[in-house]
Amino acid sequence: MIKKLLIANRGEIALRIIRACRELGIQTVAIYSQADTDSLHVSLADEAYCVGPYQSEKSYLNIPAIISVALTTGADAIHPGYGFMSERADFVEICNDHNLTFIGPSVKSIREMGDKANARSTMKAHGVPITPGTDLLKDAESAMKFIKKHGYPVIIKATAGGGGKGMRIAHNDRELKEMFTICQTEAQNAFGNPDVYIEKFIENPRHIEIQVIADKYGKVRYFPERDCSIQRRHQKLLEESPSSVISGSIRKAMGEAAVKVVKAIHYEGVGTVEFLLDKNNKFYFMEMNTRLQVEHGVSEMVTGIDIVQEQIKIASGEKISFSQKDVILNGHAIECRINAEDTEKDFRPTPGEIEGYIIPGGFGVRVDSHAYTGYKIPPYYDSMIGKLICWGKTREDARRRMLRALEEYLILGVKTTIDFHKKILSHDKFIKGTFDTSFIEKYFSEAKAKK
């Protein structure tokens, strides 16, 4: 079993990992930038080392500093959390070179799934439905054959892309020609790789994802789906499990498809297979995230399984501690991401000092947050203050409990998304469960938000 773990991250996820380590009896080493000296994860870890000034590249992305701390403290493993180093194959290689166990998949898995075109063809080869699309294309002309067969609209995507970059939608030939070269250039600049391909664009889909976990012995388990359709500019705001539109049979089909591929590529660790669900309830593979995700807690609440503990145990070489039969969907959980943002000013981040902080509590309420009264939110990193997750026996129970908890949640001194979430949860479409990824745009445009 791993004895000492270095957490190469910050904020709420660093806290989450430290908690799991405490419970497993593993010593913890925290790293932090000078801007995070007063952060909670720094004081809760057994040891903490400042690795650089506030800039991410000089601290949380500073590979020599991170490795140096690991070696100096005698850590035997590094957990990357999400973001930062979590999907950097080069970092994994360096960990391997120094005999440090990386809590995550192999270099090969990260590269395979990180390359979108490659991931699609792997899925296709294993019979997982993918959105109709092409291989890498040289120019807009070579897309014409596909367009003739499948029509518009299409989305042009960079194979090395992510975070919405190198992606454009085209509705006709003229747009296709224009957007094609724009994408190639953007991709070259952002990722150093101009290769693009096109996919049939599914209008207003739902975003449904399947959490998977795999050990070193070929055993894979899947969790009930998470519905992450409530997004603003491709950033998730609210997630829930299960989805209000997925039947038991579709759940099983998606889960088994995800497991099939994970097994075939010999994936180890936790990961999430993301699908798009169209208006006809057909699902298509979108991409795979080869890391722990922000919203993993939602799945923990409806299954009672501690995903981070399992992740660390698997990395230590243990077998998954439960069978697929043990993954029982119990009730419903919703997560609201509480960000320090001004929802009336285009969601502008509002760093600053939290002058008053009271978290909600009670049955079925979970708060994963690194904030506290007097905490100064630094302006250099993401704006997430914490995650509020509520469980209920039914979806309606969970929704009401979340509204109740949001009423109690007090954060003074900075603007937050708490009130915005109350509006989402009170919206007719949300209550009915009839929404898709266009929900926020349709019903919460900037003008409406000011009301």
Added chain:
Amino acid sequence: MSFNIEYIEKLVKLLEESSLSEIMLQDGEQVIEMRKPDGTVSACHSGGSLASSVQSTVLQAQQVQEESTEEKEAPKTSKTITSPMVGTFYSSSTPGGKPFVQVGDTVSTGQVVCIIEAMKLMNEIESEVSGKITKICIEDGQPVEYGQILMYVE
């Protein structure tokens, strides 16, 4: 890391230009050891022994830190030499050897005051201030972090 001729030339230059008397690098089964003609042969700082002594040095570090903040506030005219990186502090170039500087010594800007070792590479730390050393805050072999105060200079 491959030990080709360009890399070795760089190492030779590094050794010649520094006040180090010895460099040892290991990459898997490949090892390079370089020594200056008048340097004494000594045991290299190996990663293995460091790991086992870290627990006690970390505890010592915490005690030293507590003592130094309890004792007094640093005099307002004091300048500091802070660590520009994460690693292990060594006061001399060889274990048990003569320290680069001691309390009471006068240092000038650019003068090497200690070594911080990270991933088996010895990094000479140059002072960015000049004056007299009034306090050395770190013990030989102690881990240091970015921004940590190494010495006070007046």
